[in-house]
Amino acid sequence: MIKIIVFIFLILSIIIFGVDFYFYILNRYCRYHIGRWKNYDEWLNKIKNISIKWTKKTPVVKMTDNNRLMVIDMINGKYKNNNIQSWQVGGLLLGLCECNDKESKDAINKLIVKLIDKDGNWVTKPTNIDCGLLSYAILKNSKDYKKIKPAMDYSIEIIEKNMCEDGMVAYTSDKNVDERYVDTLGFICPFLQLYSNIYGEERFSKISLEQINQYNKYGLLYDTYLPNHAYNPNNKLPLGVYGWGRGVAWYVIGLIDTYIEMKDSDEKLILKQNIKNVADSYINYQREDGGFGSILQNERTYDSSATAVLAYFYSRCYEIFEIQRYLEVSNKCLQKIKSVTRITGKVDWCQGDTKAIGVHSQTFDIMPFAQGFTLRAALINLERK
Structure with missing residues (x-):
């Protein structure tokens, strides 16, 4: 015995x-031989090939920073979270959306088939508003809007269930929760805007803009455009850290992709000016090597996920305003990311998942979301070379 x-x-x-x-x-x-690339095209092809590969099996972005007794975390459900994985896949799809080759399109279609069944419903139903980014990516890539409408409606239902009395969408399903997160802008605003356009539901366009307007009013540091991680809707006081890198990323995704999906209107002109103010402000925080920090105003920090999204943001700003400085900022971001891309084509030094308000990960590793946004920015800029 x-x-x-x-x-x-x-x-x-x-x-x-x-x-x-x-x-x-x-x-x-x-990280052996990290950042050693013969040229831009070789790097870009590797970035794209890994993105395609990851549509088949997307790497886990772990919930914990723990590197000991990890099996126990896996058994206890503290290693992986489906909500986190949802926006990882969404980021990948948005990146591949910019590709025009057959291999990328086939990968997109196969992934959508895995996610949406033949009746247009989610194969695995989402439970959190994180699904908004993935829903946005699927809606942008779909050839049959009617077929996938049941799944898109289900995502809308989740968002509506999280609507609070102040007009803001809570990150959790508890409408009495005292936090309004900046993450929510990136997750839902572009999706709501695109859904509104495609399915003719104007009220979702208004909900989308309301999120941005209220966050501009209560969630930004006075006299700057640095968002806080969250704010308290009752006393309007900040919660967490101003200028958290990926929080900035969620903010600018909410701004720029919502703008792209909007129809011409007075509201779109206001948002356009908002975007220019933000773009002019964030230039001051770019590091000499082209990257942006895990805390934007602290140049001693660095995060590839924030840098990838800002590369995309400035590439779109160049399209909108035709200001050469914006294109230069975007290209500098991509040069920095190229220097921290592994020989396999995986973008490294992405900050891990946030544990709570103001409790940020100390793990820096690969992240499919950042991989997708790197591809998104790089392909847009490639058209201008």
Whole structure:
């Protein structure tokens, strides 16, 4: 009996510490020859090929920073979160959306088939507004809007259930929650705007703009365009950190992609000016090497996920305003990202998932979302070369 117990203990120890050792070796040697590229085209092809590969099996962005006894986190459900994975896939799809080759289009179609069944419903129903980014990506890539409408309606239902009395959409389903997150702008605003245009539901366009307007009013640092991670809707006081890099990314995704989907109107002109003010402001925070920080105003920090989104943001700003400086900012971002791309084509140094308001990850690794936005920006800029 004792021998059996010892044997079982040894097997469990091998499994538990074996997993830890695997990730240790992987993290130790994955950056071998990082950033060594012959030219821009070689780098871009690698970025695209990895993005296509990841549509088949998207890497997990882990919930925890823990690097010890990881099997226990996996068993307890503290390693992976489907909500996080939703916007990872959404970012990948948005990147591949800019590709015109057959391989990319086939990858997109196969992924959508995996996500949406033959009746137009979600294969796995989402539970959180994170699904807004993925829904937006699918809606942009779909050839049959009527067929996927049941799934899109389901995403809209989730957003509507999270609507609060102040007109803002809460991140969680608890309408009494005392937080309004900047993440929500990136997740839902472009989707609501596109849904409004395609299905003729004007009220969702208004809801989209209301999120942006209220966040501009209560969520930005006075006399700057730096968003806080969240704010309290009751006392209008900030919660967390101003200028968190990926929070800035969610903010500018909300602005720029909503603008792109909007029909011409007075509201669109107002948003256009908002975008220009933001673009002019954030130039001051770009690091000398072209990157942006995990805290934007702290140039000693760096985050590839924030840098990738801002590369995309400035590429679109150049399209809108035809100001050469914006294109230069975008290209500098991409040069920095190129220098931190592994030889496999995986963009590195992306800040991991946030644990709570103001509690940011200390893990910097790969992230499919950032991979997609890098591809998105790089392909748009390639057209101008």
